[in-house]
Amino acid sequence: MANVFPKWVNTIPIKVIxxxxxxxxxxxxxxxYYATPKYTRxxxxxxxxxxxSHALHAGQLEIDCRYCHTYVDRSxxxxxxxxxxxxxxxxxxxxxxxxxAPVKESYESGEPIPWVRVHKTPxxxxxNHSVHVNRGxxxxxxxxxxxxxxxxxxxxxxxxxFCLDCHRNPxxxxxxxxxVYNLDWERPDTEDFKQEAVGFVHDWKVNPPQxxxxxxx
Amino acid sequence: xxxxxxxxSMDATQAALLAKVQPAELQxxxxxTNNRDFNWVTDKICRIVETKTPxxxxxxxxxxxxxxxxxxxxxxxxxxxxxxxxxxxxPINWGWAIVNFVFWIGIGHAGTLISAVLCxxxxxxxxxxxxxxxxxxxxxxxCAGIFPxxxxxxxWFAWWLFPIPNSNGIWPQFRxxxxxxxxxxxxxxxxxxxxxxxxxxxxxxxxxxxAVQRLKKxxxxxxxxxAKGMDIFRKxxxxxxAMGWRNAGNHWRNYEMAYLILAGISTPLVLSVHxxxxxxxxxxxxxxxxxxxxxxxxxxxxxxxxxxxxLTLMLPLRALYGMHDLITQRHIDNMCKICLGTGSIVGYAxxxxxxxxxxxxxxxxxxxxxxxxxxxxxxxxxMMFSCNVFTPQLFWFKKVRQNWALVWVMSIFIxxxxxxxxxxxxxxxxxxxxxxxxxxxxxPTMVDILTFFGTxxxxxxxxxxxxxxxxxxxxxxxxxxxxxADPHGHHGDEKGDHH
Numbered sequence: 001m002a003n004v005f006p007k008w009v010n011t012i013p014i015k016v017i018x019x020x021x022x023x024x025x026x027x028x029x030x031x032x033y034y035a036t037p038k039y040t041r042x043x044x045x046x047x048x049x050x051x052x053s054h055a056l057h058a059g060q061l062e063i064d065c066r067y068c069h070t071y072v073d074r075s076x077x078x079x080x081x082x083x084x085x086x087x088x089x090x091x092x093x094x095x096x097x098x099x100x101a102p103v104k105e106s107y108e109s110g111e112p113i114p115w116v117r118v119h120k121t122p123x124x125x126x127x128n129h130s131v132h133v134n135r136g137x138x139x140x141x142x143x144x145x146x147x148x149x150x151x152x153x154x155x156x157x158x159x160x161x162f163c164l165d166c167h168r169n170p171x172x173x174x175x176x177x178x179x180v181y182n183l184d185w186e187r188p189d190t191e192d193f194k195q196e197a198v199g200f201v202h203d204w205k206v207n208p209p210q211x212x213x214x215x216x217x
Numbered sequence: 218x219x220x221x222x223x224x225x226s227m228d229a230t231q232a233a234l235l236a237k238v239q240p241a242e243l244q245x246x247x248x249x250t251n252n253r254d255f256n257w258v259t260d261k262i263c264r265i266v267e268t269k270t271p272x273x274x275x276x277x278x279x280x281x282x283x284x285x286x287x288x289x290x291x292x293x294x295x296x297x298x299x300x301x302x303x304x305x306x307x308p309i310n311w312g313w314a315i316v317n318f319v320f321w322i323g324i325g326h327a328g329t330l331i332s333a334v335l336c337x338x339x340x341x342x343x344x345x346x347x348x349x350x351x352x353x354x355x356x357x358x359x360c361a362g363i364f365p366x367x368x369x370x371x372x373w374f375a376w377w378l379f380p381i382p383n384s385n386g387i388w389p390q391f392r393x394x395x396x397x398x399x400x401x402x403x404x405x406x407x408x409x410x411x412x413x414x415x416x417x418x419x420x421x422x423x424x425x426x427x428a429v430q431r432l433k434k435x436x437x438x439x440x441x442x443x444a445k446g447m448d449i450f451r452k453x454x455x456x457x458x459a460m461g462w463r464n465a466g467n468h469w470r471n472y473e474m475a476y477l478i479l480a481g482i483s484t485p486l487v488l489s490v491h492x493x494x495x496x497x498x499x500x501x502x503x504x505x506x507x508x509x510x511x512x513x514x515x516x517x518x519x520x521x522x523x524x525x526x527x528l529t530l531m532l533p534l535r536a537l538y539g540m541h542d543l544i545t546q547r548h549i550d551n552m553c554k555i556c557l558g559t560g561s562i563v564g565y566a567x568x569x570x571x572x573x574x575x576x577x578x579x580x581x582x583x584x585x586x587x588x589x590x591x592x593x594x595x596x597x598x599x600m601m602f603s604c605n606v607f608t609p610q611l612f613w614f615k616k617v618r619q620n621w622a623l624v625w626v627m628s629i630f631i632x633x634x635x636x637x638x639x640x641x642x643x644x645x646x647x648x649x650x651x652x653x654x655x656x657x658x659x660x661p662t663m664v665d666i667l668t669f670f671g672t673x674x675x676x677x678x679x680x681x682x683x684x685x686x687x688x689x690x691x692x693x694x695x696x697x698x699x700x701x702a703d704p705h706g707h708h709g710d711e712k713g714d715h716h
Contacts (some may be wrong), residue, residue: 004453004456006454017615038384133598157384160386161386162386164385164386
């Protein structure tokens with residue numbers, strides 16, 4: 001019986017197998033890098049209607065986070081301040097600066113400044129700011145060094161792993177409550193502090209949920 | 218061999234004894250009747266694929282496609298609206314979806330039993346039904362898979378069923394029998410496909426070679442260009458899938474070894490897959506589900522329903538293709554007897570469940586079983602019991618086994634009964650559990666019915682394609698079990714040795 005196909009066809013299966021392995025590896029690596037929140041979210045820094053610098057206000061001037069985000073420790077939502085909060089200073093300071101014109105306009109008209117939201121948890125995720133900041137989880141854990149940012153950018157991935165890493169090992173992120181708003185605070189790398197952190201978790205009854213319904217209510 | 222006087226005297230005694238008692242010759246029906254030769258077998262099986270598509274095939278295909286479109290519609294409806302379009306509601310959150318899943322998975326088991334267990338047990342009669350039964354297994358697994366797959370709701374997340382590292386930092390729940398199901402069914406599907414395909418390779422090469430020969434002879438004047446085109450297609454199609462099979466001795470040696478290994482791998486699957494499916498129920502702490510009898514009872518039921526389905530498929534095929542010499546009364550007898558055996562195990566399990574419910578003295582358990590038989594779903598219980606317990610008992614009678622039409626009707630009863638068994642188990646326990654205040658009544662919606670009904674169409678489409686394009690029986694293996702292949706056989710009466 002004559003062969004139906006020429007002899008080189010014998011090499012096709014091995015070539016196909018090699019191609020499948022290569023393609024699969026490329027797809028897996030590509031998806032892992034380009035299609036996960038580490039890539040899709042981190043670095044998002046939209047242009048805001050007012051060139052507000054956190055580096056200046058929170059960093060250089062050392063204004064407390066809560067001066068503007070007034071309800072972060074009392075509410076699940078960390079509010080973005082209304083323009084009257086800006087005007088508490090800027091009715092005096094640099095009041096005629098053209099950069100501040102939209103703030104002034106908003107203050108006079110009552111129309112809010114259309115800030116562009118940077119950090120957003122999906123609507124199927126329940127997240128409470130107050131419970132975190134009141135139990136020693138600093139702003140910096142999720143938002144990064146906002147006090148050094150000219151323009152606020154998305155610094156952490158906000159993937160589910162990101163949440164769960166901390167919920168599974170809260171003692172690695174917890175800090176004394178008086179240091180929560182001190183973004184510059186450095187965690188002491190000592191055995192004593194590690195013990196202390198475990199103590200915080202125990203004493204403050206920190207019991208971060210790991211079940212689905214903890215966050216997906 | 219040198220014989221001593223003592224031996225020869227014993228032989229003489231034996232001969233005298235045999236002459237005295239005149240033992241009846243054990244009449245074992247041959248597995249291929251009518252003294253057919255090897256050529257006839259090859260021709261018979263290949264012709265199914267090679268001749269012009271019969272009209273009944275087109276009619277069946279059209280009906281099957283139309284029916285299959287119901288599944289498509291039902292699933293489209295489900296995906297675009299959500300799982301709520303099924304009749305599932307508290308407290309019955311497992312309805313037809315799991316019933317249909319278990320039903321189809323169960324049907325598949327006969328294929329694996331025939332191809333693996335009967336192979337290891339050297340049951341020659343498996344050869345003329347094993348290919349079709351394996352095809353049935355695979356298509357049944359396809360139909361079964363649809364239900365849990367779409368029950369997840371957002372089907373595009375179905376890959377979460379597999380333990381793939383992800384940026385959610387979570388894994389599937391390995392302690393859940395539903396996750397074991399994923400592994401069991403995907404293993405089962407993979408091994409079944411491998412087994413089926415590997416067994417087919419020599420036959421695909423036969424079909425390839427026959428197409429090549431016809432092309433060489435170029436005898437297409439009367440038949441036209443279409444016949445030639447089909448043969449060119451056949452040559453290439455079968456050549457690709459025959460993977461260069463040349464019928465060489467070392468090919469056959471490797472083939473036999475691989476076949477045995479796959480049979481060895483598949484044999485535990487016959488037991489394990491439906492055991493794990495039964496764990497979906499048995500590991501829940503619900504009265505009527507939480508029993509240790511479930512694994513053996515489910516496996517027996519699966520083989521029972523599977524052989525029912527094999528009979529449902531093979532009897533019409535045998536008539537349509539005139540294969541009475543290949544699928545003989547002996548085959549039908551054997552299948553009926555397996556149905557009888559497994560059906561009796563199932564019947565025993567039904568009764569034993571009642572006994573244990575009483576003997577265990579658990580009021581919830583006794584209620585669950587009394588409720589099954591006499592509660593709001595009594596009609597389903599009656600269907601189940603009559604079809605599964607009474608029907609197979611008729612197979613005790615030779616007259617019944619020889620009446621093919623009756624066997625066919627009964628094989629359908631078996632599958633109706635087995636569907637109702639899963640319905641009874643799933644729904645009655647959920648509808649009436651511990652708290653009477655939360656009791657409910659489940660009925661399927663139109664979407665449930667369309668989706669399930671359509672899977673029969675899907676199954677038929679796949680099976681018809683199999684009939685039309687792939688060899689229905691393993692040609693070589695059928696030849697092994699023919700009387701003509703037996704070097705010590707009689708080859709008819711007093712004809713002597715033909716070798």
